Amino acid sequence: MPLLRLACACFLAVGFAAATDADGDGLDDALEQQLLERFQPTLFVSATDCDGLPAEMTPGLGEPVVAARNGTLYGHVIRNGARIEVRYFHLWGRDCGRFGHALDAEHIAGLLEADHPDAPAGEWKAIAWYAGAHEDTMCELSTAAKASVLRAEHHGPAVWVSNGKHASYFDPKHCAAGCGGDVCHSNRRLRSPAIVNLGEAGKPLNGTAWLQYSKWPLAVKLRPDFTAELLAQLEPRSLVAARRKSPAMQGVVQVSNTTMNALDASGRKTGNALDRSASNTAAAVADATERTGSAVERSAAATGRSLDRAARSVRRFFGGK
Ligand SMILES: [Ca+2]
Ligand SMILES: [Ca+2]
Structure with missing residues (x-):
């Protein structure tokens, strides 16, 4: 074989193997990792979040087990037609807001475009961004925008994460919208270790077999976020609601949420009043122990049942989340 052809064959073999x-x-x-790093959003998380920081999960396990609450972000990269979607997951050991639960998988996504589908990482440009908030619940307030609206065409956008519930917002003022249960103040910039590529459902990378664990909605969130329908809704100068449920019903829940807060406060006051009453009337109770004690117990039990009924009613509005 001529020397030049041999050299070319070796070069192609090395290039293919790389x-x-x-x-x-x-x-x-390698391109997936480069795109994840280039477009990584800047997250602002609550300094007082009851679960601390996004978690690094123990590699190699079939179910997610928190290894460290160190701000780790996990990435997911897929083709969407001729474009590429980059997706950033912040995973938590628990949702510790109202009606909380173990494990919490939240994410932000970007849609990238280049002149040709095999362009290197530096030639891709973001054209749209999406932030998930209470996805697939009645309180969903996920938002999307053209990348130019967020001034995030060549890098990631700024994202605010709500305290305890971990919903993601491009504008912290949106925390108070929807069902009204989110808080985005006292947030601080998240410093993360190197982003970890999740790979794909069925072919996880970097020991992330736990991504398919059935008791949290991570694998289902590997679906594309940027449908033709969503892209058609994007406005030249503002954020839009993506998949938002009925604003009227969310208003009802927001009122119920306020009522729930009042009931919480009322419950605490009732308990304190009963405590004070029991303390101040200790001498009297000593004289009429059974009757007074029973009356206080009945009163406390009735108050408790009333609060339980109110809580169940509001919980139904929230769909359990
Ligand atoms: Ca790949
Ligand atoms: Ca991938």
Whole structure:
């Protein structure tokens, strides 16, 4: 074989071997990592979040187990037609807002475009962004925008994460909208270790087999966020609601949420009043122990049942989240 042809054959072999696609999505995994790092959003999380920071999960397990609450972000990259979606997950050990639950998977996504589908990382440009908030619940307030609206065409956008519930917002003022249960003040910039690529459902990367754990909605969130319908809704100069449920019903829940806060306060006051009453009348109770004690117990039990009924009613509005 002539020397030149031999050299070319060696070069092609080396070039081919350098591309790795371990998650089988047709994208070089090195390009996926480069895009994840280039477009990584800047997250602002609550300094007083009851679960601390986004979690790093223990690698290699079939279910998610928190290894450290160190601000780790997980990435997901897939093709969307000729474009590429980059998705950023902040995973938590628990949702510790009202009606909280163990494990919490939240995310932000970007849609990237380049002149040709095999362009290197530096030639891709963001054209749209999406932030998930209470996804697939009646209180959903996920938002989307053209990247130019967020001034985030060549890098990631700023994102505010609500305290305890971990909903993601491009504008912290939106925390008070929807069902009204979110708080985005006292937030601080998140410093994360190197982003970890999740890979794909069925072909996880970096020990993330736990992504398919059935008791949290992570694998289902690997679906594309940028549908033709959503892209058609985007406005030249403002954020839009993506998949928002009935604003009227969310208003009802917002009122119920306020009522729930009042009931919480009322319950605490009732308990305190009963405590004070029991203390101040200790001598009298000593004389009429059974009757007074029973009356206080009945009163406390009735108050408790009333609060339980109110809580169940509001919980039904929230759909359990
Ligand atoms: Ca790949
Ligand atoms: Ca991928």
